[in-house]
Amino acid sequence: MRFLPLTDDDRAEMLEVIGAPTIEALFADVPQDLLLKQPIEGLPLHVSEMAVERQLKALAANNMVAGDVPFFLGCGAYRHHIPATVDHIIQRGEFLTSYTPYQPEIAQGTLQALFEFQTQVAAMFGCEVANASMYDGSTACWEAIGMARRITRKKKAILSAGLHPHYVSVCTTMAKFTGDTLETALPTLDPEAPAKELARLVAAVDGETSCVVVQTPSILGHIGDWSALAEACHAKGALLIVVVTEPVSLGAIKSPGEMGADIVVGEGQSIGVGLNFGGPYVGLFATREKYVRQMPGRLCGETTDADGKRGFVLTLSTREQHIRREKATSNICTNAGLCALAFTVHMSLLGEAGLRKLALLNHAKAVAAADRLVEIDGVELVTPSFFNEFTLRLPREARPVVRAMAEKGVLGGVSLGRLYPGIEALANGLVLAVTETTTSEDVEALASALEDALA
Amino acid sequence: MTINPSGWRPEQGVANDTGRAPTFTGNRALMLEEPLIFEIGSTTTTGVDFGEAPSGANRLGGLDRTAPIGCYGLSEPETVRHFTRLSRQNYAIDLGLFPLGSCTMKHNPRINEKIARLPGFADVHPLQPQETVQGAYAVIQNLAVWLIKLTGMYGVAMSPKAGAHGELCGLLAIRAALEARGDVRQVVLVPESAHGTNPATAAFCGYAVETIPATGEGRVDFEALKARLRPDVAAVMITNPNTCGLFERDLKAISDAVHAVGAYVYCDGANFNAIVGKVRPGDLGIDAMHINLHKTFSTPHGGGGPGAGPVVLSEALAPFGPLPFVGLHADGRYELVEEETAGEDHPHAFGRMAAFHGQMGMFTRALSYILSHGADGLARVAEDAVLNANYVLRSLEGVLEAPFAASGPCMHEALFTDNGLGGGITTLDIAKGLIDEGYHPMTVYFPLVVHGAMLIEPTETESKASLDQFIGALKAVAERAQAGDQSLKAAPIYAPRRRLDETAAARKPVLSWKDLPEAAE
Numbered sequence: 013m014r015f016l017p018l019t020d021d022d023r024a025e026m027l028e029v030i031g032a033p034t035i036e037a038l039f040a041d042v043p044q045d046l047l048l049k050q051p052i053e054g055l056p057l058h059v060s061e062m063a064v065e066r067q068l069k070a071l072a073a074n075n076m077v078a079g080d081v082p083f084f085l086g087c088g089a090y091r092h093h094i095p096a097t098v099d100h101i102i103q104r105g106e107f108l109t110s111y112t113p114y115q116p117e118i119a120q121g122t123l124q125a126l127f128e129f130q131t132q133v134a135a136m137f138g139c140e141v142a143n144a145s146m147y148d149g150s151t152a153c154w155e156a157i158g159m160a161r162r163i164t165r166k167k168k169a170i171l172s173a174g175l176h177p178h179y180v181s182v183c184t185t186m187a188k189f190t191g192d193t194l195e196t197a198l199p200t201l202d203p204e205a206p207a208k209e210l211a212r213l214v215a216a217v218d219g220e221t222s223c224v225v226v227q228t229p230s231i232l233g234h235i236g237d238w239s240a241l242a243e244a245c246h247a248k249g250a251l252l253i254v255v256v257t258e259p260v261s262l263g264a265i266k267s268p269g270e271m272g273a274d275i276v277v278g279e280g281q282s283i284g285v286g287l288n289f290g291g292p293y294v295g296l297f298a299t300r301e302k303y304v305r306q307m308p309g310r311l312c313g314e315t316t317d318a319d320g321k322r323g324f325v326l327t328l329s330t331r332e333q334h335i336r337r338e339k340a341t342s343n344i345c346t347n348a349g350l351c352a353l354a355f356t357v358h359m360s361l362l363g364e365a366g367l368r369k370l371a372l373l374n375h376a377k378a379v380a381a382a383d384r385l386v387e388i389d390g391v392e393l394v395t396p397s398f399f400n401e402f403t404l405r406l407p408r409e410a411r412p413v414v415r416a417m418a419e420k421g422v423l424g425g426v427s428l429g430r431l432y433p434g435i436e437a438l439a440n441g442l443v444l445a446v447t448e449t450t451t452s453e454d455v456e457a458l459a460s461a462l463e464d465a466l467a
Numbered sequence: 468m469t470i471n472p473s474g475w476r477p478e479q480g481v482a483n484d485t486g487r488a489p490t491f492t493g494n495r496a497l498m499l500e501e502p503l504i505f506e507i508g509s510t511t512t513t514g515v516d517f518g519e520a521p522s523g524a525n526r527l528g529g530l531d532r533t534a535p536i537g538c539y540g541l542s543e544p545e546t547v548r549h550f551t552r553l554s555r556q557n558y559a560i561d562l563g564l565f566p567l568g569s570c571t572m573k574h575n576p577r578i579n580e581k582i583a584r585l586p587g588f589a590d591v592h593p594l595q596p597q598e599t600v601q602g603a604y605a606v607i608q609n610l611a612v613w614l615i616k617l618t619g620m621y622g623v624a625m626s627p628k629a630g631a632h633g634e635l636c637g638l639l640a641i642r643a644a645l646e647a648r649g650d651v652r653q654v655v656l657v658p659e660s661a662h663g664t665n666p667a668t669a670a671f672c673g674y675a676v677e678t679i680p681a682t683g684e685g686r687v688d689f690e691a692l693k694a695r696l697r698p699d700v701a702a703v704m705i706t707n708p709n710t711c712g713l714f715e716r717d718l719k720a721i722s723d724a725v726h727a728v729g730a731y732v733y734c735d736g737a738n739f740n741a742i743v744g745k746v747r748p749g750d751l752g753i754d755a756m757h758i759n760l761h762k763t764f765s766t767p768h769g770g771g772g773p774g775a776g777p778v779v780l781s782e783a784l785a786p787f788g789p790l791p792f793v794g795l796h797a798d799g800r801y802e803l804v805e806e807e808t809a810g811e812d813h814p815h816a817f818g819r820m821a822a823f824h825g826q827m828g829m830f831t832r833a834l835s836y837i838l839s840h841g842a843d844g845l846a847r848v849a850e851d852a853v854l855n856a857n858y859v860l861r862s863l864e865g866v867l868e869a870p871f872a873a874s875g876p877c878m879h880e881a882l883f884t885d886n887g888l889g890g891g892i893t894t895l896d897i898a899k900g901l902i903d904e905g906y907h908p909m910t911v912y913f914p915l916v917v918h919g920a921m922l923i924e925p926t927e928t929e930s931k932a933s934l935d936q937f938i939g940a941l942k943a944v945a946e947r948a949q950a951g952d953q954s955l956k957a958a959p960i961y962a963p964r965r966r967l968d969e970t971a972a973a974r975k976p977v978l979s980w981k982d983l984p985e986a987a988e
Contacts, residue, residue: 013844015574015765017930018851026858026931030876035850038857038876039745041714046750051842052616058841061578068835071609072587074602076595085592088822095515097546099584102769105561106554109575111907112771116969117962118902121557122770125550128504131979135537141978147628147773150822178822181806185789185818189639189672235530265530279822288583289603290593290823291628292773304976310771315972318957318965321493327972333631333667334913338676343631343667350769357550360504363540366513368532369520375527376520383523397528418596426594433807448517 013058078287078423082454082461086401086445087231087426088149088176088257089290090282092370093449098284098357102350112310112349116325117317122349123324126312129356136262136367137276138269139298143309144326145352146295146344149279150182153225153255155297155308155342156275157183160223160251161192162306162341168220173197173209174230176257177431183225192222198432199232201394201405201441206236214244221250223275228254228261228268231431232394232443233401235265242272251275258282259296260447261399263371275299284358285351294351305331308342370448374400378446381455385444388463394441401445403428406466410442413465422461498963501552505980508539514546556963557770558907564929564937566859568880568910568922569662569710571740571762576839579765579832588831593823597803603827604793604801610834611793614758614779617845619747622785624778625792626825630737633757633776634668634704636789636820640755640780641702641731642672643787643817650729652701658687660711660914662735665704674701681916685711685871685882689721696728706735707751708742708878710914710922711871712856722752731755731784739763740926741853741879744846754781760826764833775829786815791824851927852879855934859923862938866945870917879926885919890951894919899966900944902959906937 018026023035032038039047051057059067078091085091102108106121113119113126126144133142146152157169169187171180171194180196187194195216199205213224224245229235238254245252254268256278268276278296285293299307305328313327333340362370378400386393390407406413411429418424428441446455493500525531541549558565565572583589591603611623624640627633638655645652655669658679666676677695682688687705703725707715715721722732734748734756740763742748748756760766760775768774780788790813791805802808803824809816840848853876860881864872867883885894898908898921910922925934947955959965 013840013847015576015839015928016844016847016851017928017933018854019931022931023851023854026854030854030857030861032857032876035854038850038853039714041716041875042742042746043716043719043751046719046746048745048747048846051846052744052747055613055616055842056838058844059838061839064578064835064838065582067838068582068606068831069585069587071602071605072585074605075587075591076599077586078590078592078595079586083592085594087594089593091590091592095543097514097543101547101550101554103580104551104554106557106559107550107770108580108767109560109572110557110770111565111567111570111572111768115558115898115902115908116967117899117959117964118556118558118907119770120963121553121555124501124503124553124556125770127978127980131503131505132538134979145772147632148821151628151632151820176822178819181819182821185639185820188818189642191673235528237528237530262532263536264532265527266532267534267536270534286589287592288589289591289600289827291821291826292775292828294773304978311976311978313972314977315968317967321964323964323967325967325969325972327969327976327978330973334663336667337663338666338670340663340667340670343635343664343671344629347771348773349771350767351773353550353770357546359538360508360541360546360549361514361543362538363508363513364510364536364538366515366517366540367536367538369513369517370515373517373520375525376523379523379526380521382526397526397530399527415596415598418599423592423595423599430594433805452521 076423081421081423082457083423084425084444084446084458085423087431087443088178088279089287090258090445090447091287091449092260092282092447094284094286094358095361097361098354101357102354107350107353113326116323120323123312125353125356127314127324129352130312132356132359133296134298136259137298138267139276140301141304142296142298143307144312145347146297146309147348148291148293148295149257149277150179152277152295152297153179154183154186156253156277157192157223157225159275159306159308160253163303164222164249164251166220166222167191168193169222170195170213170216170224172213172226173199174232174234175225175227175255176231179255198435200437203394203396206234210236210241213241217244217248217250219248221248223251223253225253225255228256229258229399229401232403233398234395235397235399238271253277258399260371260374263367264375264399280355284354292348292351294348294355306341309344310347373448377450378402381446384455384459388459400447401443404442404444406440406442408466409439416465417461420461422457424458424461499552501549503980504541504549505539508541510535510539512540512542514541514543563906564925564933565907566909566923566925567907568924569737571924571926573765573926574928575765575767576836578839579835582835583828583831588827601801606830606834607793608795608801610830613837614777617743618756618779619749620779621782622780622788624780624788626789626820627757627776627778628821628826629772629774630757630759630776631664631668633778634664635671636778637733637755637757638668638672638702639817640784640787641733643815644784645701647815652699654700656692656695656700656703658705660709660916661704661706662737665735669704684874685713686715689717692721693724696724698728700728700730702731702733704733704735706738708738711882711916712877712880713871713874714878718751737762738879741849743849744842745849754784760829760833765836766829766832773826773829775826786813787817789820790816790818848927855925855927855929856881858934859925859938863941866942880922880924882917883921884917888948890953892948892951892955894921896955896958897944897948899958900947900955901940903961904940904944906940
């Protein structure tokens, strides 16, 4: 009971002040036949900190740790080196144990960091404004579609074949309930796919379309120029939404804003936030200034205090649930504050120069790895241009190959069979991510495990 | 660049700070002004070293980013100092009592942080082959079992990412269950004391929202609710204990009445801390309830997230929950049930709510907390939380109006109003006065059912001495308020900032730093 400071003497004194005979008496409004008199059966009782650590370490030991083996997984979550400074800062109690900054006079630390976060995200995405974060990339993607619906008053969204299938799945779930129509497509293992996809999307936009959603780099790793699509969208009164699941790429490739995107959303996990088995992550959300009042999520803005000093506050909250209730732009309340802080600390360490170096290092290592792997008999590269993630076509089904490599202690990418089960045409696809953490020994280990598994 | 980028100039003086010389820097000893990264850094500075990139062909397809990005960097020592200085402008639980009602700002044990950072949890990819992440699935499954047993429910959806996301999950399961029986309904009933997320979520799911009034004693008006229960009602969303700090005595009867018209009961579990281990929501007839792991189960609030909002489900709703979830085979092997594997066994699952499978980093922290307390300790948590809140209520009811003091003991939080304040002093002024006393204010102007609400949730992790000091401080501020002490209008005067102009912020929003030409020197 080390987290409970009251002593029995305290409890007795307090009951006296309250005028209640026992603590039980304070639960008088609970139906007495349902009030539990004993600890719930079948659950263990309290234990020491040492015992907790022992139990949970045993479970942790039952996982293969990415950093312990040659590791090549991506597809929406990337393993990058996080400087020790990042974790030190986010563990400061003043950040870790503070609440949403509703009392700005004593929350300027959180607020200023959020303002810096918004500025960094907007700059990276090439947009005018960004919000103070969303839950993750997938939910941010759905919120963007909802925002496009509110702006255009149309309900048809066209989703690119290159969009992460989990993101498509989230949107499909939500659209069932909101009545939006989603047009989706599956990716193909065709090196010409990006050009064909661009042509398909340009042709598909019509007067009923609220938005087109593309991802760059795509789920297979393709990078493409969406400028022509932006023009096609705008000609029909639709919005272009660009999804970025690997923000490190923005240190090397043209920003979605430069390509004409109206809303850019992303998964910020790559910067400052570890893999964490899928969460918590941090959703990024940016758009044009003219759409800011239709934006979901919290926003931090600059103002002055009674002495004229610059300060920051949460602003435009008349969009939000705690003010607007059923008329809110979204029901979102919590965001991903501490992950946004981690992103901001990592980004201030990197700066523009560091981000560019990091991105080019990722790209160069990925190019070297791809060149090495296509030397293996029967293995083909299906993504002629890519950033730090590319797709190979194997001469056989990739999913068992990934399992066989894992048994040998190599985490050799994500099979498209895992992401698109039952789709024959994709079964031989293997998506590999290479980052600054990947060594040439890792690549050799992968090549040899892959050769063994294919033999 | 100016030396003091806060915008403040010595000649502006400092109100209520008479007789004190302004400082050159704008700092006042340990109260340090800190510029933005963009004002102290540069686009060429970096605090990270990298090895040389291997040479090779560029495969960026001609899409190289050539234009400036506009991201400013700092060296490592500057970064540490920048954020450390910022951190000192925040109030936090680690600094003192944080009595925000309905937010459960309890102590965040550091063992949770240590556990979450074990490489076996933190450095694991969500798409690794399932054989390589059995320990991670075991964490999810173990936590799920605890949540099910603590609530007396049938199943639990672990993937929702926060409380409001959990509400969405619960209502989507309800809608899926209704649609599966061909029963389309239009209305969700929400009591007027509900959190704003409740009506927002119901509207998001396509329902019309109707409000149910509260009785004079601060509970849901059961008669009014019964009168509105017709076949067009899909669900009733109830918060228990409610936001007036009271246990909904009629909840079991309400559930029975709701079920009798074929509707479902959604419970907002934000206030579960008051009853954990004392009464199980499943026994009260609840069909779905989200659990804020960042409230009851001590995962840190982090300045506004990340949270986690698993949703426990009744037997009637469990088949309609989201994907994916973790299944346990007879041989002890865990398997992730996703779109492809749900198949015939789970044909009604409503689908995926988020990429991957939930807030793992919050699961490890919550499980660490739960194991620490055990079933006995968690009941003690609720008891001490309720004891602390009643102590605050009874110590202050003679000072501030406690509208429902006669309605019985409160649960985890005590509600007061602004009745009796003098000279135009408001709830907001009391809140700001508390800041000068070294406290984060309570929740203010919520719930909406009373005028000028002040909602105080001390939580179980406060000692009696800590409560006594807080009570003394609030008494002192309240007495000033009742006397109409106009100096409260100027509060806070000792915080890093005085009152901020929120109207100006909203009228002409400045949402990011811009290197405006006229600002350059």
